[in-house]
Amino acid sequence: MTRDATTAELVxxxxxxxxxxxxxxxxxxxPPGAGKSTLARVLVATLGPGLAVEVGMDGxxxxxxxxxxxxxDHRKGAIDTxxxxxxxxxxxxxxxxxxGDPPVYAPVFRREIEEPVAAGVAVPSDVxxxxxxxxxxxxxxxxxxxxxxxxxxxxxxDVPGDLRLARLEERHHAFGKSRDDARRWANGSDQVNADxxxxxxxGADVVVRWTS
Numbered sequence: 001m002t003r004d005a006t007t008a009e010l011v012x013x014x015x016x017x018x019x020x021x022x023x024x025x026x027x028x029x030x031p032p033g034a035g036k037s038t039l040a041r042v043l044v045a046t047l048g049p050g051l052a053v054e055v056g057m058d059g060x061x062x063x064x065x066x067x068x069x070x071x072x073d074h075r076k077g078a079i080d081t082x083x084x085x086x087x088x089x090x091x092x093x094x095x096x097x098x099x100g101d102p103p104v105y106a107p108v109f110r111r112e113i114e115e116p117v118a119a120g121v122a123v124p125s126d127v128x129x130x131x132x133x134x135x136x137x138x139x140x141x142x143x144x145x146x147x148x149x150x151x152x153x154x155x156x157x158d159v160p161g162d163l164r165l166a167r168l169e170e171r172h173h174a175f176g177k178s179r180d181d182a183r184r185w186a187n188g189s190d191q192v193n194a195d196x197x198x199x200x201x202x203g204a205d206v207v208v209r210w211t212s
Contacts, residue, residue, distance in 0.1 A: 025132060052131055
């Protein structure tokens with residue numbers, strides 16, 4: 001069942017996970033264009049750097065060179081175009097960290113170059129909440145279940161299909177695709193991924209429609 005939730009309600013729920021002296025990982029999952037990264041940034045900015053830091057799953061995209069070598073570059077973003085074992089290992093390190101431990105450095109994905117960049121974000125050990133977002137946090141295959149097992153909560157972010165597609169087309173166009181190519185990608189490869197992701201929603205702790 002999907003429940004409507006305001007920004008204030010979601011921030012309050014995240015704040016309850018941010019217990020000083022402890023470490024919890026909050027996952028935000030949903031199909032491409034659902035607003036996962038936007039919500040993660042809002043939560044982290046509102047809670048502040050002393051309570052929360054964002055670490056995206058997209059830092060574990062395989063590089064363009066590796067994808068080309070595997071023959072998967074034409075469907076970048078599919079579940080088998082990520083290093084799921086690497087991501088699961090990172091989530092385990094993040095979940096296990098305690099105050100006094102050295103920081104954990106996580107990769108980031110740079111859309112302007114369409115490549116992952118190593119050690120793009122530092123996660124201090126005394127920050128109690130790590131917010132991680134991505135498409136496949138609830139996937140039942142590969143190493144994804146190991147990553148999900150270390151998350152205190154996972155929220156599935158729901159959004160009307162027409163709005164999600166419009167966002168995707170604009171994103172692809174903003175990063176260099178023609179309007180026609182942006183539309184084809186959003187309705188093609190992205191939609192295949194969205195269908196897979198939607199099938200995992202029952203594994204979430206809560207399914208939310210972010211209203212404001």
